[in-house]
Amino acid sequence: MSEPTWIVLDIEGTTSSTESVHVGLYAYARPRLGPYIDAHREDPEVAAAVKETGGETTEETVAILHGWMDGDVKATPLKTLQGRIWAEGFAAGELSAHFFDDVPPVLRAWHAAGRRLAVFSSGSVASQRPWFRHTTAGDLSPMILHHFDTVNAGPKREAPSYTRIAEALGAPPGELLFLSDVPAELDAAAAAGWRTVGVRRPGEPNGQADFGAHPTVASFEEIK
CATH class of the missing domain: 3.40.50.1000 (HAD superfamily/HAD-like)
Known part of the structure; x- marks a missing residue:
């Protein structure tokens, strides 16, 4: 062939390794989701992701996102927001x-x-x-x-x-x-x-x- x-x-x-994603990257993104959403509310991609979660407030949205993270749910809004946060972390030299x-x-x-x-x-x-x-x-x-x-x-x-x-x-x-x-x-x-x-x-x-x-x-x- x-x-x-x-x-x-x-x-x-x-x-x-799965651990490098679930422990390293997830731990990095978890506390940053709320502040990131609040700082980028005017960004169309962020606004769309937040809307898709169904949360009415930042607190509700973050709770939903954390629930998805805990359940390893492959939800697109979560992946979008995590990806943006991780990209900043890599660019800043805080992640490898x-x-x-x-x-x-x-x-x-x-x-x-x-x-x-x-x-x-x-x-x-x-x-x-x-x-x-x-x-x-x-x-x-x-x-x-x-x-x-x-x-x-x-x-x-x-x-x-x-x-x-x-x-x-x-x-x-x-x-x-x-x-x-x-x-x-x-x-x-x-x-x-x-x-x-x-x-x-x-x-x-x-x-x-x-x-x-x-x-x-x-x-x-x-x-x-």
Whole structure:
């Protein structure tokens, strides 16, 4: 079988530890949500996100957002606001992104070999870009040619989202490879005709998950 035209990456649990997102980034955003909303009420994107929460006051809105964070709900308004806060934190040097040790060298090798890389994460594009730019392994962002989230692609567990991405990348689904630690996401990608590889990271929440017929690896180094 020929090499895929595009390799599309999930982030949490795949390139980076779940803890680095849920503990590091969530803890950074949590106390900043209210002040950020109040300081950016005239910003159309912030105003739209706040409206979508259904909260009438800043306090109500923050309570809803905190509830979503506690339940790990992939709500678009939350992802939008978190992404904006995180982008400021990365730019200020207050945050840096964690990647598993095998990931940066393999991404660089793939890029050098002419493989095209994209990202599909539930985290907003606004948070994805600085995540790859400000890492402990240097700036990885030039290697990522496209970013997709639940706003510009759709839910990660629904096949039409992967059809939209294939159309945006201008490639047949069979030439696209999706890497994720979530079996349901891989199922959706496969239903759209994509190639899939499950990433089974020891110690991660899905490290012992049933990946069914999807081939699995424990490290990007195993992907040829």
